[in-house]
Structures are given as structure tokens and as C-alpha cells.
Amino acid sequence: xxxxxxxxxxxxxxxxxxxxxxxxxxxxxxxxxxxxxxxxxxxxxxxxxxxxxxxxxxxxxxxxxxxxxxxxxxxxxxxxxxxxxxxxxxxxxxxxxxxxxxxxxxxxxxxxxxxxxxxxxxxxxxxxxxxxxxxxxxxxxxxxxxxxxxxxxxxxxxxxxxxxxxxxxxxxxxxxxxxxxxxxxxxxxxxxxxxxxxxxxxxxxxxxxxxxxxxxxxxxxxxxxxxxxxxxxxxxxxxxxxxxxxxxxxxxxxxxxxxxxxxxxxxxxxxxxxxxxxxxxxxxxxxxxxxxxxxxxxxxxxxxxxxxxxxxxxxxxxxxxxxxxxxxxxxxxxxxxxxxxxxxxxxxxxxxxxxxxxxxxxxxxxxxxxxxxxxxxxxxxxxxxxxxxxxxxxxxxxxxxxxxxxxxxxxxxxxxxxxxxxxxxxx
Numbered sequence: 001x002x003x004x005x006x007x008x009x010x011x012x013x014x015x016x017x018x019x020x021x022x023x024x025x026x027x028x029x030x031x032x033x034x035x036x037x038x039x040x041x042x043x044x045x046x047x048x049x050x051x052x053x054x055x056x057x058x059x060x061x062x063x064x065x066x067x068x069x070x071x072x073x074x075x076x077x078x079x080x081x082x083x084x085x086x087x088x089x090x091x092x093x094x095x096x097x098x099x100x101x102x103x104x105x106x107x108x109x110x111x112x113x114x115x116x117x118x119x120x121x122x123x124x125x126x127x128x129x130x131x132x133x134x135x136x137x138x139x140x141x142x143x144x145x146x147x148x149x150x151x152x153x154x155x156x157x158x159x160x161x162x163x164x165x166x167x168x169x170x171x172x173x174x175x176x177x178x179x180x181x182x183x184x185x186x187x188x189x190x191x192x193x194x195x196x197x198x199x200x201x202x203x204x205x206x207x208x209x210x211x212x213x214x215x216x217x218x219x220x221x222x223x224x225x226x227x228x229x230x231x232x233x234x235x236x237x238x239x240x241x242x243x244x245x246x247x248x249x250x251x252x253x254x255x256x257x258x259x260x261x262x263x264x265x266x267x268x269x270x271x272x273x274x275x276x277x278x279x280x281x282x283x284x285x286x287x288x289x290x291x292x293x294x295x296x297x298x299x300x301x302x303x304x305x306x307x308x309x310x311x312x313x314x315x316x317x318x319x320x321x322x323x324x325x326x327x328x329x330x331x332x333x334x335x336x337x338x339x340x341x342x343x344x345x346x347x348x349x350x351x352x353x354x355x356x357x358x359x360x361x362x363x364x365x366x367x368x369x370x371x372x373x374x375x376x377x378x379x380x381x382x383x384x385x386x387x388x389x390x391x392x393x394x395x396x397x398x399x400x401x402x403x404x405x406x407x408x409x410x411x412x413x414x415x416x417x418x419x420x421x422x423x424x425x426x427x
Contacts, residue, residue: 024285024335031292047291052284055239056162061276062242063153066249067109068268068275070223071118073253073260078220079104080122085213088202094130095190095199098123099144103183106148107224108245110155112370113381115145120385131199138388139396142378144186146367146404149333150179153227153238153245156333156363159283163290163341166355168238169231173422174356176228178364178411185407189399219252232425279334286338313351317412320344321365328369332377336366353415360411360418368404371397 010027018026032039070076083100090096098119105115120141127137149156152172161168205213214221227245230236236244253260260268311319323344327336341362348358370378373394383390411417 021281021285023331024282024289024338028285028288028292035292036295044288047288048284050287052280052287054162056158056168057280057283059153059158059168059239059242060155060279061272062239062246063110063155063158064114064275064279065269065272066223066242066245067111067114068272069246069249069253069260070105070108071114072264072268073249074257075108075220075223075249075252076105076118077122078217079108080119082214082217082221084202085205085210089204090191092187092190092194093199093202094123094126095132095140095194096187098127098140099147099183099186099190102144103147103151103179104224106145106151106154106179108153108227109148110153110158112145112148112367112378115148116142116378116381117385119145120382124386131197132193133197135392135396136193136197137396138382138386138393139398139400140186140190141386142371142376142382142393142397143400143404144183145378146370147179147183147186149363149367149370150175150182150360152176152231153242154363155279156337156366157359158238159334159337160341160359160362162283163286163337164345164355164359166359167426169234170356170422170426171359172228172231172238173425174360174418175363177421178360178407178418181410181417182364182404182407185403186400189403219256222252223248282332282334282338286334289338290342313353314413316347316351317353317361320348320361321408321412324362324365325368325372328366329372329376331369333366333369336369337362354419356422357415357418361408364404364408364411368401368408371404372401373397 009030010023013023013026029044032044080097080101083104084094084097087096087100088094101123102115102119105118106112109115109118124137124141127140128134132140148154152175154172154175157171157175158168160166161171223245226248227241230241230244231238250260250265254265323340324336327340331339345355345358349355370376373379376397379390379393379397382388382393
């Protein structure tokens with residue numbers, strides 16, 4: 001009875017529009033008072049603080065800072081320029097540039113909202129000029145940004161790795177494979193749509209001009225080389241790569257491109273600190289939720305229920321997809337992870353599901369939630385960035401939701417997609 005009231009309280013707070021901190025925190029504290037009234041308050045505080053007392057999480061503020069630096073400077077613009085030089089001549093032209101550019105920006109930011117904001121300002125006018133409809137252009141911009149949650153350095157994968165203790169480097173390797181497949185699926189749909197609409201594309205650039213474009217963007221390309229090359233080679237950890245990316249972005253934007261001054265740096269630092277604080281407050285509360293989930297033996301209850309009902313691995317994976325799909329429609333990715341991963345991860349392990357594979361499944365689901373109405377975060381970021389009605393963007397994302405669901409089914413039931421690169425690199 002008390003548990004039902006706690007869950008009802010969480011739903012009421014969510015529907016009433018309370019901040020996620022309160023939606024997660026108030027029910028957690030109510031659960032404590034209802035089930036563990038004699039638990040010392042000091043223990044509760046310890047679990048909250050312990051929720052962010054992990055060196056792995058240091059990567060998050062650094063990657064947020066680096067993403068904001070690049071989005072406000074020239075690195076992002078030059079990365080898109082390279083993608084345009086390489087694929088702008090293909091059927092679908094600018095559509096492929098958006099997909100490839102989102103993946104490139106994701107490879108140096110790890111943030112889907114940052115990718116929507118950066119890409120939207122630069123390429124939306126060119127999509128419309130090429131002949132794509134307004135609806136398709138908006139849907140493509142919002143959906144392509146999903147790849148930033150999969151292509152390393154993904155902040156979502158870092159949070160999942162912190163919750164479960166899974167190797168961040170292996171998660172990044174798995175995310176690279178899944179992110180590339182999702183991007184390929186979007187590009188296939190772009191090509192189909194371009195044929196229907198008869199959109200234009202750039203003339204084929206001579207290889208000499210392409211190499212020149214790549215050379216001119218050498219400083220921008222240095223960022224993903226440092227991050228991905230350093231992590232996969234084992235020279236630096238993901239956390240160290242995050243710190244290096246910030247230093248590199250500041251040096252390049254201030255002294256090479258001269259696109260950033262001290263005043264601009266101070267503003268970006270302030271914005272990054274605010275964004276970081278929002279995430280860390282949620283993570284701190286997530287530590288308390290995970291503690292109560294363990295005390296209540298929720299994973300054991302789920303396993304017992306599945307055993308008694310005769311449900312197997314396939315049924316469990318279907319249930320996981322449904323739960324994350326519904327949660328993604330209403331709450332942000334980090335909150336979804338904090339609520340659902342602690343009870344479901346042990347169950348997944350009991351079925352013999354690889355933690356990296358489960359991480360890809362979870363991350364692909366929460367990335368889908370970023371574009372799913374009614375509260376997909378990227379939808380509102382695009383609306384504010386491009387000054388477009390939310391309803392227009394929602395109409396544009398539905399075909400991409402279908403494409404995403406197809407990829408989700410492939411990733412769910414073909415584990416080799418997620419595990420091929422991690423096994424290739426790490427054995």
C-alpha cells in the first residue's frame with residue numbers, strides 16, 4: 001500500500017510539472033519514511049553524496065564544457081564542412097551532411113541537445129534551400145542528434161557505466177558500432193526521401209578539393225582523433241580524454257581560430273557549470289534511489305516473477321524496451337537511467353545478457369525518448385533554437401521514430417552488433 005502511494009506521488013509530481021529533482025527526491029524520501037523510518041538521516045545524506053562520489057563522473061562536466069566551446073566556435077562548423085565535402089554530392093546531399101555532421105559533432109561532444117542546437121543553426125536553411133520540406137528537415141535535424149548519445153564520448157554511456165560498473169571504454173566501442181548503424185539507417189531514409197522530393201545536391205568535388213577541405217579542418221579533426229584515438233589505444237582514460245578535450249578546444253578556439261575571447265570563455269564556463277549542476281543533482285538523487293531499490297530487493301522480486309510466469313530472455317528484453325520507451329516519453333535520459341537501470345540490470349545479468357549489449361539497448365531506447373512526444377527534450381531544443389512550433393517538429397519526427405524502432409529491434413536481438421568492436425579491441 002505504501003509503495004503504491006509512493007509511485008502515485010511520483011506520477012502526480014511529474015504530471016504537475018515539478019522539476020525532476022523533486023519528482024525523484026520526494027517519493028524516495030517518502031519511501032524511506034514509510035518503510036525505513038529508523039534509518040538515520042546521516043545514512044540518507046551519505047547515499048546522496050555517494051551518488052556523485054565517483055571519479056568516472058568527472059568526464060561529464062569536461063565533455064559538457066568542450067561541447068559548448070565547440071558549438072560556439074569554429075570547430076563544429078569545420079567538422080560539418082568536411083562532411084559536406086565528402087558526401088554533399090550524393091543523392092540526398094544536405095540530408096546526408098546533417099546525419100554525418102551530427103555524428104561528427106557527437107564524436108566530440110557526447111550531447112544530443114548540444115548537437116541539435118549547433119547543427120540546427122548551421123544547416124536548417126541549407127536543407128530548405130536544397131528542396132527538403134520543412135517537416136522533413138525538422139525531423140531529420142532532431143533525430144540525427146540521437147547519434148550523439150551513442151557515438152563516443154556519450155554522456156549517457158558514462159552515466160550507465162557509473163551505475164552498473166561497466167567499462168566505459170568498452171561501452172564507447174559498442175556505442176560506435178550502434179551509432180554508425182543508426183546513422184546509416186537514417187541516411188538510407190534520407191536517400192529514399194530525396195528521390196521522392198527531387199531535392200538538389202552539390203556537384204561532385206574533385207579529390208584535390210576534398211583533401212584541401214580536410215587539411216583546412218585539421219585542427220577541428222584533431223579533437224575526435226585525440227578523444228577516440230587516445231581512449232581506444234589505451235593511452236588515456238575517458239576521464240582524461242574529457243579534460244584534454246577542454247584544453248584543446250580552448251587553445252584552438254582562442255589562439256588558432258580566434259573565435260573566442262575571455263568574455264566569451266567566461267560565459268561558456270558559466271553555462272557549462274549550470275548544465276553540469278543539473279545533471280549532478282539528478283545523479284546524487286539517483287544514488288539514493290539505487291540504495292532503496294537494493295534494500296527492497298526489487299531485482300529479486302522481478303526475477304521471481306519472471307520465473308513463476310515462465311517468461312524468458314526474449315520476453316524480458318521486450319519488457320525492457322517497452323518500459324524505456326514509455327519512460328522516455330515523459331522524463332529525460334539521465335532520470336530514466338537512474339530509475340530503471342538499478343532494478344533491471346541485475347535481472348539482465350541473471351539472463352546472461354552482456355552488460356555492454358544491455359547498455360546499447362538502454363542507450364538506444366533513451367535516445368529514442370529524446371525525440372518522442374510529448375516531452376522529448378530535443379524537440380523543445382529545436383523549437384527554441386529554430387523558433388518553430390513544437391507541433392511541426394513532432395509531425396516531422398514520426399518517420400524517424402519508425403526507423404529507430406527497426407534499428408532497436410536489430411540491436412536487441414542481434415547482440416553481435418553491440419559486441420563486435422569491443423571484442424575486436426579488448427578481446
